Amino acid sequence: MGLLAYDPDQLARLRLAMRDALTELEGTVCWSLDAQVAMVAVKEARRRLAQQWLPLVDHLLDADPLAGRALTALGFDDMRNALVHVMHHGYGWAVQPDPREDDPTIVTPEEARALGALLSQGDLDVLLDDPGEMEWVAAQLERIALDPRLTAEFTNNCEDLARVLNSLAERRIALDTPSGSGPVTVGQIDLVVHGLAAVWSTHVGARERCLDPAVLLPQADTMTPYAQALLLAAMDVDPTTFAVVAVQILERWLIAAGGTGQGPSDAFQPGPNAADLLFARLIDDQQAAAAFVTLAADEPAILFTTADDPALAQQVAITGTSPAALAAAAAEAPVTAFIEWFQRNAPYLNTAEPTYPDGWQTFLVDMVAPWTLQFTGLATWHFAWTPPEDLLAFVIAQPGAADRLAADAQAVAGGAVAQLQELDRLEPILIATYLGLLSQLTVEQQVADEEQRAARWAATLMVVNAFVDVVTLPAGTATSVAMIAGGPVVDSVIARWEPDPAAVRAAAEATSLATQTVVAAGIADALHAAWVQHGQLPANVLPPPRPNPQADDPAADYLRDVTTWLLALDAAGHGDLADQAQRLIYLVLNPWDGGEDMAD
Amino acid sequence: MPTADATDLRRRATELRRFAHTLDTLRVHDLHLRTGPTTWLGPSPSACDADVRALAHGLSTSADDLRRTAARLERRAADLDAAARAAALAGIN
Numbered sequence: 001m002g003l004l005a006y007d008p009d010q011l012a013r014l015r016l017a018m019r020d021a022l023t024e025l026e027g028t029v030c031w032s033l034d035a036q037v038a039m040v041a042v043k044e045a046r047r048r049l050a051q052q053w054l055p056l057v058d059h060l061l062d063a064d065p066l067a068g069r070a071l072t073a074l075g076f077d078d079m080r081n082a083l084v085h086v087m088h089h090g091y092g093w094a095v096q097p098d099p100r101e102d103d104p105t106i107v108t109p110e111e112a113r114a115l116g117a118l119l120s121q122g123d124l125d126v127l128l129d130d131p132g133e134m135e136w137v138a139a140q141l142e143r144i145a146l147d148p149r150l151t152a153e154f155t156n157n158c159e160d161l162a163r164v165l166n167s168l169a170e171r172r173i174a175l176d177t178p179s180g181s182g183p184v185t186v187g188q189i190d191l192v193v194h195g196l197a198a199v200w201s202t203h204v205g206a207r208e209r210c211l212d213p214a215v216l217l218p219q220a221d222t223m224t225p226y227a228q229a230l231l232l233a234a235m236d237v238d239p240t241t242f243a244v245v246a247v248q249i250l251e252r253w254l255i256a257a258g259g260t261g262q263g264p265s266d267a268f269q270p271g272p273n274a275a276d277l278l279f280a281r282l283i284d285d286q287q288a289a290a291a292f293v294t295l296a297a298d299e300p301a302i303l304f305t306t307a308d309d310p311a312l313a314q315q316v317a318i319t320g321t322s323p324a325a326l327a328a329a330a331a332e333a334p335v336t337a338f339i340e341w342f343q344r345n346a347p348y349l350n351t352a353e354p355t356y357p358d359g360w361q362t363f364l365v366d367m368v369a370p371w372t373l374q375f376t377g378l379a380t381w382h383f384a385w386t387p388p389e390d391l392l393a394f395v396i397a398q399p400g401a402a403d404r405l406a407a408d409a410q411a412v413a414g415g416a417v418a419q420l421q422e423l424d425r426l427e428p429i430l431i432a433t434y435l436g437l438l439s440q441l442t443v444e445q446q447v448a449d450e451e452q453r454a455a456r457w458a459a460t461l462m463v464v465n466a467f468v469d470v471v472t473l474p475a476g477t478a479t480s481v482a483m484i485a486g487g488p489v490v491d492s493v494i495a496r497w498e499p500d501p502a503a504v505r506a507a508a509e510a511t512s513l514a515t516q517t518v519v520a521a522g523i524a525d526a527l528h529a530a531w532v533q534h535g536q537l538p539a540n541v542l543p544p545p546r547p548n549p550q551a552d553d554p555a556a557d558y559l560r561d562v563t564t565w566l567l568a569l570d571a572a573g574h575g576d577l578a579d580q581a582q583r584l585i586y587l588v589l590n591p592w593d594g595g596e597d598m599a600d
Numbered sequence: 601m602p603t604a605d606a607t608d609l610r611r612r613a614t615e616l617r618r619f620a621h622t623l624d625t626l627r628v629h630d631l632h633l634r635t636g637p638t639t640w641l642g643p644s645p646s647a648c649d650a651d652v653r654a655l656a657h658g659l660s661t662s663a664d665d666l667r668r669t670a671a672r673l674e675r676r677a678a679d680l681d682a683a684a685r686a687a688a689l690a691g692i693n
Contacts, residue, residue, distance in 0.1 A: 004642030014634040021627040028626065030619040034612060034669050038623060038662035045628055045655040053648050060640075083641050093641075100643040108646065110637045 003074060004098035005087040006060060015057045022049045056099075065094030077126050079133050083114035085122070104136065107143045112150040115140060116158035124167040134188040141195025151202040161196070162219035162227070168193055169227035169266075177271040190234070197234035206237050213245045225253040226266040229274035233281040243291030246278045250302040257306075275306035275313070282316045286325045293320030293334040300341035304360075314363035323370050323415050328422065332381040335371055339364060339391045346394075361398035368395050369408035370415025376434040378423065517547050517555045520589040524562060527581050536577060542569055544581075559589055602677070603684050609677035613670035620666035629656045 025046040030039060066074065074097060075081055076088075087093040115137070119127075127133055144150040158164070172189045174180055200206075204215055214220075216237065217228050228249045232242065253274050256264045266273035272280075282289045293316065296303040307313045319325060321334050342349070342360060349360065374381045375388040383391070395401060405412065416434065524544035531537040545561035547554050562585055569578035602610075635649040 002643050004640065004644055006640035006642075006645070007638070010634065010639035014631075014639050017627065017631055017634050021631055024627050028622060030615070030622075032612060032615050032619070034616050034673075035619050035666060038619065038659075038666055041655075041658045041662040042623070045659060048651060048655060049628070053651070056644060056648070087641055098642040098644045100647060102643040106646075108637070110641060 002098040002100065002102045003071075003076065003081045003084040003095055004060070005084040005093040005095050007091070007093050008061065008065075011057060011061055015054070015061060018049055018054045018057060022046065022054065025049070060094075060096050063096060066096060071095060077123065078130070079115065079118060079122075079127050079137050082118040082122075083108075083111045086114040086117050090117075104139060105143070107140055107147075107150055109150060109153045111140070112144050112153040113157045115144070116154040116156070119164050120158040120160045124164065128167065128171050128189075129183045131184050131188050134184050134192055138188070138191035138195040141192065141199050145195065145198035145202045148202060151199055154199055155203045160219075161200070162223040165193070165196065165227040165231055166222075166224050169224055169230055172230065173226060173266050173269050173271065173273075177269060180271070190230075193230050194234045197231050197236075200231065201235050201237070206235055206241075213241060213248060216241060216245050217249075224266075225249050225256065225264050225274040226277070228252075229277040233277050239285055239288035240291045242281075242285070242288045243295055246282070246288075246292055247295045247302060249278065250275055250306050251299070253306060254302060271308060273306070273308050275302075276308050279307055279312040279316045283312065283319055286319055286322070289316050289320035290325035290330075291320075293317055293338075294326070294330065297333040297337040300338050303338075304341060304345075310357055311359060311363075314360065314366075318363070318367050321367055321371075323418055328371075328374065328380055328419055331371060332374070332383075335367060335374075336381070336383065336386065336391060338367065339395060340386055343386070343391070343394050362400055362404040364395045364398065365401045365404040366408060366411070368392070369405065369411040371419075372405075372412050373416040373419045373434060378420070378434055380419075380423075517558050517589060520562070520585045521545075521547050521558060523584050524565070524581060527577075527584070531574075531577055537574060542572060542574075555589060562589075603680050606677035606680040606684075609673045609680070613673040613677070616666045616670040616673070620663040620670070623659045623663040623666070626659060628652070628659065632656065 025042060028042050071088075076085060076095070080102070084095055088095050119137075127137065141154075144154050155161075168189050171182070171184070172186055172193075175182055175184075175186050175189070200218065206216065216235075217223065217231060220228070223231075229246075232245055232249065235242075237245075253264055264274065282292055293303070303313050303317060304310065317334070317338055321331050321338075323331070326334075342364060368375075372392075373379070375392045379388065381388070396405065521544070528537070528542075528544050532539050542565065545558065545565050547558040547561075551557040566578045566582050569575070569581070631652045632649060635645065635652045637645075639645070
């Protein structure tokens with residue numbers, strides 16, 4: 001049953017007015033046949049006043065107002081009776097049970113005003129102990145948010161929104177732990193926060209325009225970072241604003257957590273903290289994640305030392321730095337800054353208390369995977385602080401990194417192909433260098449068994465294959481890497497050298513040299529085909545040599561044969577073609593150190 | 601000279617206009633000034649306030665209908681008078 005509040009003096013005046021109106025209506029008659037329809041309205045007005053409203057008013061004035069226990073028993077402290085509560089305490093109004101149930105879908109300005117006042121000043125523990133009340137408040141807030149007038153009434157009377165959100169936040173922190181339990185759930189708290197966020201969004205006009213971050217959050221000085229994160233995560237704001245405000249919140253959190261004061265309570269409780277809340281939202285918003293990682297490049301600690309669950313931070317970094325989120329030029333700062341941060345902090349990450357969980361090593365690989373091209377001569381990045389080879393070496397030297405890069409072959413290939421397409425000019429030497437680098441990274445790293453080696457081999461070939469129809473080799477020719485990857489040379493060599501898990505062999509370099517030989521032979525084959533196609537060389541004249549998988553040292557044998565071939569080309573008057581082929585092949589299979597080192 | 605029927609129509613119209621005026625000036629029209637949130641609050645008061653406004657509106661609508669009916673009666677009276685005058689003129693000629 002609902003409650004009804006009234007001013008006894010005003011209600012007594014209403015009773016008099018109703019009685020006068022009723023008396024007048026009883027004397028209002030017109031016998032004309034033309035007026036009988038109008039008389040129906042008169043009689044209905046008379047009936048309603050006499051039988052419904054006047055008795056209600058009489059009943060209220062004749063009964064004693066409720067007080068004390070009777071009021072409490074009727075749920076007087078319930079948020080659903082906020083308006084009655086406020087009028088009773090604030091204005092001395094009397095209270096009686098209301099025979100009519102409230103229609104929760106209708107929120108009056110008075111109700112919005114009262115709800116704001118009671119949330120701001122009332123006992124929030126009562127609210128936080130009643131799931132039904134929480135859901136009712138959440139629904140009312142959502143309705144209020146739909147109407148700017150109701151929103152104004154609410155916010156004008158909710159003078160301490162920080163108090164409300166801090167209380168909700170503290171209860172949520174306590175509940176969102178393995179041992180947390182209570183009458184209300186995290187989900188019910190989130191419903192109320194969402195309602196408050198909707199009202200606040202309407203109040204500041206967050207949906208209609210980009211806002212100055214300073215006005216987006218209320219009472220920034222008194223609201224805890226966790227409460228701010230809760231509110232922001234529930235608000236509907238543009239991605240850039242979200243990122244900027246999230247960074248500000250986490251900077252405050254870091255300062256508080258590292259200071260000498262009490263620190264934020266969420267920093268010392270198990271379970272998600274402010275950063276976890278924000279990161280969970282960023283993962284779902286690629287644009288916001290991109291804006292966030294761009295800002296975090298200046299201070300990676302706000303990303304990597306704040307969240308209770310580092311995996312969330314790492315996912316934000318991967319989402320925000322992905323080629324789908326950031327263009328190559330924009331990705332340089334966060335990607336390099338994040339690697340450098342781990343480079344600087346690696347000695348402490350696994351020894352400090354609390355221990356920083358493992359997993360960052362493979363995360364770095366995941367982040368770098370689509371950008372491997374930028375660590376070669378094809379880079380458009382500038383690497384202002386640390387040379388690219390140092391960064392990549394750090395990443396790939398971590399335990400499990402090479403295997404992870406092999407597993408990420410799809411991302412490696414996709415990223416490299418997309419970035420190659422953006423380049424104005426492609427040097428074949430650089431492409432060969434890139435493929436060589438990749439081979440080094442995946443194949444030449446320590447492997448535990450043939451299964452692992454086979455996986456890395458497959459990854460390298462997947463990337464080579466991804467270049468099909470994308471890369472145009474030497475200037476003016478239409479030779480593509482498709483020919484490298486798909487030619488008969490590759491097929492025959494792969495058939496011989498592809499690691500066989502069932503026949504484990506000890507030769508550590510064999511797979512690496514196989515890769516290099518395959519790539520070199522493929523390049524030679526592709527160049528020859530291009531020359532023939534463009535009339536630079538007659539068909540079937542001076543075909544390049546084929547590697548011999550059965551040889552004791554196939555790479556050395558192939559180098560010798562290819563050198564002979566180059567000399568023959570030169571002798572036949574095709575010195576320019578020989579030069580072109582030599583530059584490319586020797587970069588992949590280096591004759592000066594026995595073909596073991598790739599160009600880098 | 602008006603016909604007897606026209607005179608009766610005009611009398612009925614006058615009566616309806618008078619009743620319409622009565623309906624327009626009933627005290628029930630002022631009740632909403634006291635049924636709002638300065639007097640009481642709650643589901644029933646909200647319903648009472650809405651109902652009182654609806655009743656007043658219904659009475660105003662009825663008054664308007666009465667005035668429209670009165671105007672129609674007056675037009676019919678004028679038509680009867682015009683027809684009588686035409687018939688009289690035709691008899692003279």
